[in-house]
Amino acid sequence: MTASGTVFVTGATGFIGSRLIPRLLQRGHTVRALVRRPEHAGHLRALGVQLHPGDVTRPDGLAEGMHGADWLLHLANHYSLHERDEGIYTRVNVEGNRHVMQAALDAGVAKVVHVSSGVSYGVSPDQPLREDSRVGPHPNAYWRTKHAGDEVIQAFGVQGLPVVTVYPGAVVGAGDPNATGQWIRRLVRQRQVLWAFEGSGFTFVHVDDVAESIVRAAERENNAGERYLIGREYLTNRAFVELVAELSGRPRPPVLLPDRLAHTSAAFLGHLEQWTGLPPLLGFTGNSARHLAAGFRFGSHKAENELGLRYMPVRQAIAEDIATFFPGR
Template identity: 45%
Template structure:
């Protein structure tokens, strides 16, 4: 099949590219003009220049494709211009979904996040659980709003939609929040732990790519939702496992929640004014973000049951211990892209 992808150069996107090419799909990848598409060309994908904020470019790239995967989003817990969250995660999603309808795409898989559920009454929650009353970051709020746009187009206009909701994604090559936490942990730059009892459901990045591929290729699943993740770790268990696997010491301090939120509030206030990310010490070095949104998310956690993907997609989850081992090794080696699949002959 000819598959259109957004976000192909992202952490999850690179793994999806590799996984879909292993099945022989022809990939058409939308990249911004500021991106470096050399890796995509190297692995044999077709590159089209555009932006999810430019619907005409999305539609032009999507024409002639059979399926689509929408991965592009603004994933961060601080931005100097917060309006970008809505622009990318809501308006960009609308552009991609409307383009899929206009281009006659047979199926589009939209990648959301388990964070859109907020804090549901069900714990662990499932795909069918009612969402909680609030989201805990601008990222989660706008991803949820983008979901609502997609599902409305599914209900009212027949958009052939499937939505994936990953948990906390681990594995080699993560340049964002989770990967930066591991990197800074190894460098001894995490000053303290906190919210130790809050827990998250984790998933290996290759399992996310596998789940996306299987959801795309599975017949008769239009309108389905899939939570991806299995193992649940408290924040303290997660940090302790990084320490065990890497040999890096645990942070010496354990801060109460009110102190963490106060520090995050001060750092975020400063960051909003100097237009630099709220990292520890306000260093210019890119590091783990200690923003109000990040700490709210860390405080709340999320625990869900991802067994539907096991039953319906045949997904087998990778142990999180292995995902962390690979992530630690990648941090130490500076790896970003997964290995490319072999190019077909001819």
């Protein structure tokens, strides 16, 4: 693509998308965003973004919205660690990918950047992960459908769609509404009395670095078919909890559960949620426990070498999120 062009973005109103859109506009691109409810996306319209009504779970109109676009940046996915209806993961993360990629192929989009996740690799036997690592078992539906959705994307690549995939680590930053941000909020507000799986952990990454990686992957020429792991700073769950305590000035949760007891307790709380219909206590279910116990770890040599990516400290990202809880402090 030339210095500026037309970019179609899914997931533009999400945590990463909200950081991505300004970068695209600052580079002079015309941005179209797929939005389910245009009336709730006035902030994008105010920035000059063209809103295209639609939903990745419904193929109608997707190709029309992408017509004339140079790039498709596909961020839309369903990210949570617990759903009463787990079919939502397949509808968005798998079938949604199929609808969006078919539309891109039909519209003749010149390049696609697909945003996946480190969880797509599952509990890989190759540790730390590399871009060419083998895929291992997936501990819950979110992890499983992220990988299944990637397989859909790769099939379209075989058909000739020029796709690049980025695999962010555990994304963190100010205003994070997702699982990591929810964990931080429970810790800071002292609603997390139990914690577990202290020896497992994740490679974390600042949300702004993820947004930058997407743009750089799109801008790099002749990289169709490439994959990039995004993030380099690994923290065990213990180190993460202790860092949140340090930065917030709040004490660490008082009760550390042994791993086996944590799995048993999580399964019980999950059943309790099913019986009562109430939200899972402490956000702790069998799915979230398996997520925390599995974790993932990787470096970022390829993204740093090929995309010129440099990372902000994870400490900064966590501090920025905590600062949103204490306005004026």
